Amino acid sequence: MPVEQAIATLLSNVKSITEHEDCSVNLACGRILAEPVFAAINVPMNDNSAMDGYAVSIDDLHEQHTFKQIGTSFAGHPFTGQLQAGQCVRIMTGGVLPKGANAVVMQENTQTNGNDITLLKTPHTGENVRYAGEDIAAGQTIFAQGHKLTAVDIGVLCSIGITQVSVLRKLKVALFSTGDELKQPDTPLSAGDIYDSNRPTLHLLLEKMGIDVIDLGVIEDDKAQLYEAVETCDQQADALITSGGVSVGEADFTKEILEQVGKIGFWKLAMKPGKPFAFGQLPNSQFFGLPGNPVSALVTFYQLVVPTLQKMAGMTITPRTRLPAIAREPLRKRPGRSDFQRGVYSVSDTGQIEVRTTGQQGSGILSSIANGNCFILLEQERGNVKTGELVVIEPYDHLLS
Ligand code: AMP
Ligand code: MG
Numbered sequence: 001m002p003v004e005q006a007i008a009t010l011l012s013n014v015k016s017i018t019e020h021e022d023c024s025v026n027l028a029c030g031r032i033l034a035e036p037v038f039a040a041i042n043v044p045m046n047d048n049s050a051m052d053g054y055a056v057s058i059d060d061l062h063e064q065h066t067f068k069q070i071g072t073s074f075a076g077h078p079f080t081g082q083l084q085a086g087q088c089v090r091i092m093t094g095g096v097l098p099k100g101a102n103a104v105v106m107q108e109n110t111q112t113n114g115n116d117i118t119l120l121k122t123p124h125t126g127e128n129v130r131y132a133g134e135d136i137a138a139g140q141t142i143f144a145q146g147h148k149l150t151a152v153d154i155g156v157l158c159s160i161g162i163t164q165v166s167v168l169r170k171l172k173v174a175l176f177s178t179g180d181e182l183k184q185p186d187t188p189l190s191a192g193d194i195y196d197s198n199r200p201t202l203h204l205l206l207e208k209m210g211i212d213v214i215d216l217g218v219i220e221d222d223k224a225q226l227y228e229a230v231e232t233c234d235q236q237a238d239a240l241i242t243s244g245g246v247s248v249g250e251a252d253f254t255k256e257i258l259e260q261v262g263k264i265g266f267w268k269l270a271m272k273p274g275k276p277f278a279f280g281q282l283p284n285s286q287f288f289g290l291p292g293n294p295v296s297a298l299v300t301f302y303q304l305v306v307p308t309l310q311k312m313a314g315m316t317i318t319p320r321t322r323l324p325a326i327a328r329e330p331l332r333k334r335p336g337r338s339d340f341q342r343g344v345y346s347v348s349d350t351g352q353i354e355v356r357t358t359g360q361q362g363s364g365i366l367s368s369i370a371n372g373n374c375f376i377l378l379e380q381e382r383g384n385v386k387t388g389e390l391v392v393i394e395p396y397d398h399l400l401s
Contacts, residue, residue, distance in 0.1 A: 001267045002380065003338050007304055010279060014286055016314040017238065019169045025157045028149050030210040031167035032315045037142045039160045042133035047097040049073070051128040054110055054117050055091045055101035057083055058125055066118045073098055088117050097129055104128035136160060146316035148210070168314040173206050174233030174285075175199060176216040178226065178245040178254055179292060184218075197366060198243040198290070198297045205301065205399055206241075209309065221245065226257045234261070234282040238312060241305065244292030247276040254278070254289060262287060270380055272337040273363035274300040286312070293363035299340050299375075302400065322377070325353040325393045331376065331385035332361075338380045342372035345393050355393050372396070 001009075020034035049055065056067055067088035073079040075094030083089065083100030091097070091104055103123040111118040136142065142156060143149070149157075149165070157165065182196040183189055196218055206213045214237055219229045226245075233240040245254035246266060255278070258264045264280030264287055273296040278289030288305050290297040310317050325345055333339050345355040358372040359365075374393040378385065385391060 001269055003269060003271045003303065006267060006269055006271075006277070007307060010304055010308040011311055013279075013281075014308055014312045016311055017168055017171065018314070020166050021169055022164050023167045025154055025163055025165060028157075028165050028167060029151050029154050031149055031165075031170075032210075032313055033143055033145055033147045033149065034166040034168045034314070036145050037157065037162065037165060039136045039138055039140050039142055041160055042138045043136040043159050044130055044132055044134070046078075047132050048075075048130050049091045049093055049095050049097060049104045049128060050130050051104055051106040052092050053104045053106040053128065054088045054119075055083070055095075055098050055104050056088045056119070056123070057085075057101055058103050058123055060085050061119075061122060065122075066116050069115045069117055071098075102126065102129070144316065146314055148315050170210060170212045171239070171309060171313040172212045172214060172237040173309065174214040174216065174237035174240045175202055175206065175242070176229055176233070177218045177243050178221060179218065180221045182218045182244075197294050198292070201298060202241060202243070202290075202301060205306075206309075208399055209306070209313075211309065211313070221253055223253050223257060226253055227261070230257055230261050230282065234285050237285055239286040239288060239309065240282065241288045241290060241301070243290040243297045246278045246289040246291060258282075258287060258289070264289070269300070270337045271300070271303075272339045273361075274303075274340075275337075277304065291363075294366040295361075295369060296363045298366075298369055303340065306399065320394050320397055322392050322394050323353055324390055325355040325376075327376075327385050327387060327389050327391050328354045328356050330387055331357055331378065331391070333378045333382055333384055335381050335383050339376070339378035339382075341376040341378060342368045343374050343376040343393060344372055345374045345395065353393070355391065369400070373401070 023031055069090055070087045071079040072090040073095035074092050078096035079089045079098045083098055089098045102125050105119050105123050109121040177196050177199045181193050183193045185195050203213050203215050216229050219225050245252045262280050262282035264278050267277045269275055269277050274291055276291050277300050280287050290300050307317050341361050342358045343355040348354055358368045374395045377392045
């Protein structure tokens, strides 16, 4: 199955959650909005000064360059009077622009002699004035439904005086690894054993996505245990992600168990790394079966499962950035599958994006992801890439960086 078709199938088979809850803005970073947010006020609320200086009316300027100071406007302490011809008000950054003024002359461009302020430079209308509503206008939509709130967004919400937002509940995802060979890092390895590396990474990536994780650890290649684990997860979570056991090996029981419990498709993805992949519907949840090989597990998770979980979580999905780059080394590629090779990109002195390989690209070489900063996307039908050829790269997004 081509990768694009796999992603489209995944997306069309899942629904977004709709259950929502009120959340204090202080705790809302990383949460997804259940409804749009509107501004009830202008930001800034009043015309105010962008500089420390003197508020004047430039309509007076053709008559004089020396003004009488009649008061001061501090941030938080406005001058309440009205400017008459020939008058000015001392004003600080953030101070409300007094009635009758339409420009602020910065302090450095004035000369002071008691209350007489002489302008050394002629300002234009609106100079150093920040207008009411120029950041956000009252009534404006600030964020759309499905927007995931960032730390800066929380600042924007605070700037319009919002204390609570309606957010979608967090997605719950259950996770386990399968394989008798998988050991925990605090136990010694016997011949043929390996340490479970898929689960800790997947667990952290899910948490980074703002998902609640139910981690069942490693489940042995044993039908009864697998059955019980699948049932437990299906009762507790919106989705279950497993790694290993979805290919055609003799101990790959995940397949058999899942076929008993749900409606699962076992796909051969035209993707390297990441050939075997399972997806389907359990009685209460979605199932994603990742390949066991560490690179395959992470690349299929990142490319296929992440957007699908984002949709399930109700988040508006924005495509990842893809950029053209010049290959600075030859890349080995066999036609037939889409390659997601790992590379290191940089920008040359002349502004050209260049990319090098991280080296060996085997599906067991996890360091090939850790040592990179981008994927090099090589199209399905493409063969070997020569030095100097153009390729498409996809810089790691915040999840992998
Ligand atoms: P499988 O898909 O179960 O046949 O596993 C394919 C390969 O991936 C085997 O070499 C496994 O030992 C390895 N593998 C499976 N699960 C994990 C895991 N959680 N962490 C690291 N390697 C794994
Ligand atoms: Mg296995």
